[in-house]
Amino acid sequence: MRRFALSTLRDFGMGKRGCEEKIIQEVHHLAEVFEKFEGEPFNTAQPVNYAVSNIISSIVYGSRFEYTDPVFQKMVDRSNENIRLAGSAEIQLFNLFPRLGRCLGQWLGNRALLMKNSHSNIEEMKGLVKRLQESLNPQQCRCFVDCFLIRQQEEAGQKGSHFHQNNLIMTVANLFAAGTDTTGTTLRWGLLLMAKYPHIQDRVQEEMSRVIGDRQPRTEDRRSLPYTNAVIHEIQRLADILPLSLPHVTSRDVTFQGFLIKKGTAVIPLLASVLQDESEWKNPYSFNPDHFLDEEGHFIKRDAFLPFSAGRRACLGESLARMELFLFFTSLLQRFRFSVPTGVSETELDLTPIVGATLTPPPSTVCHKPGVNPTPLLSA
Numbered sequence: 001m002r003r004f005a006l007s008t009l010r011d012f013g014m015g016k017r018g019c020e021e022k023i024i025q026e027v028h029h030l031a032e033v034f035e036k037f038e039g040e041p042f043n044t045a046q047p048v049n050y051a052v053s054n055i056i057s058s059i060v061y062g063s064r065f066e067y068t069d070p071v072f073q074k075m076v077d078r079s080n081e082n083i084r085l086a087g088s089a090e091i092q093l094f095n096l097f098p099r100l101g102r103c104l105g106q107w108l109g110n111r112a113l114l115m116k117n118s119h120s121n122i123e124e125m126k127g128l129v130k131r132l133q134e135s136l137n138p139q140q141c142r143c144f145v146d147c148f149l150i151r152q153q154e155e156a157g158q159k160g161s162h163f164h165q166n167n168l169i170m171t172v173a174n175l176f177a178a179g180t181d182t183t184g185t186t187l188r189w190g191l192l193l194m195a196k197y198p199h200i201q202d203r204v205q206e207e208m209s210r211v212i213g214d215r216q217p218r219t220e221d222r223r224s225l226p227y228t229n230a231v232i233h234e235i236q237r238l239a240d241i242l243p244l245s246l247p248h249v250t251s252r253d254v255t256f257q258g259f260l261i262k263k264g265t266a267v268i269p270l271l272a273s274v275l276q277d278e279s280e281w282k283n284p285y286s287f288n289p290d291h292f293l294d295e296e297g298h299f300i301k302r303d304a305f306l307p308f309s310a311g312r313r314a315c316l317g318e319s320l321a322r323m324e325l326f327l328f329f330t331s332l333l334q335r336f337r338f339s340v341p342t343g344v345s346e347t348e349l350d351l352t353p354i355v356g357a358t359l360t361p362p363p364s365t366v367c368h369k370p371g372v373n374p375t376p377l378l379s380a
């Protein structure tokens with residue numbers, strides 16, 4: 001299923017050009033929302049989440065949603081709420097000791113809410129899939145769901161086929177959740193860190209203005225923007241949004257660094273142990289883009305940079321996420337200057353994360369005014 005998902009996602013958007021166009025279109029929608037605040041402080045969470053969710057949604061369903069669509073809003077909000085709930089103490093405890101479920105009784109309010117949210121989202125997704133199913137044309141594959149349905153028809157009656165309805169809905173739900181909160185959270189950390197460190201924002205905007213001027217940033221510009229690239233990597237390193245990655249289970253006995261790990265053991269990789277390793281990074285707990293630059297200011301790759309984890313089950317959306325982060329971040333910084341609200345100093349700006357399954361920025365607000373080279377908004 002992973003292989004099918006990867007190759008289909010590549011065909012439907014994660015292929016470089018197709019995806020780049022989708023992201024650039026979405027940047028314009030997001031920038032329009034930002035513009036409406038006219039410099040007043042606002043919380044970037046919802047518009048940013050809706051924008052990134054539209055990228056995975058258009059790959060999966062073949063079309064984007066309006067940010068004002070109440071069904072879409074609820075799906076994104078529930079999915080993000082679930083990621084927060086999944087990291088709560090009671091859910092973690094329940095996962096460790098499921099048999100304690102009944103004893104934990106009233107304690108499990110979070111679990112009830114999580115299940116209710118999942119159920120509601122799955123019902124909405126079933127409706128979206130049904131509509132695509134009704135208009136399915138096997139000669140014209142419009143999106144991920146279509147590809148799955150066509151394969152399902154081809155393998156109909158085949159024993160053991162993975163292409164059944166339940167797998168389709170669960171895959172769609174996983175892609176939606178995995179593709180929304182992670183990228184949205186990282187982008188919001190980025191905007192907050194730019195407001196906190198204006199001298200770093202200055203350097204990003206100076207580099208962009210010098211290298212690409214007014215035109216729309218493109219993925220290939222990454223190579224000519226070493227400082228900006230280093231800043232985006234440093235945002236991901238410091239934000240460490242998935243410090244526990246995802247839990248795994250050993251499929252056989254393994255000996256690792258002299259320790260025997262029995263088959264069936266739960267393994268939780270601590271990404272923080274590399275992203276903030278004191279022997280790897282000069283200032284592991286500070287925001288320092290120099291971690292990714294050599295003395296001449298060239299970008300350098302670092303082995304300890306593993307926000308997408310590693311190995312055969314590493315993040316399936318890494319290339320999509322990297323493209324989204326680069327294009328959203330550069331396009332927003334080209335249009336806007338982000339700052340702390342009046343009356344709050346940069347040093348006072350709190351960066352204590354909210355702990356869930358991901359580490360999200362605190363509910364702070366940022367202001368913006370036109371950037372160094374504000375580009376006119378294209379009509380989408």
Ligand code: HEM
Nearest residue numbers: 178179182183186242245246308309313314315316317321
């Ligand atoms: C900044 C953004 C992102 C970060 C930091 C991130 C990080 C991760 C991490 C750490 C894992 C766990 C890997 C493991 O189990 O070893 C993961 C898994 C996954 N990610 Fe991402 N991710 C991001 C964006 C995305 C996007 C945009 C998608 C959409 C396609 C996506 C889809 C997935 C899927 C489907 C998995 C499960 C893979 C599997 O179990 O085989 N991710 N991600």
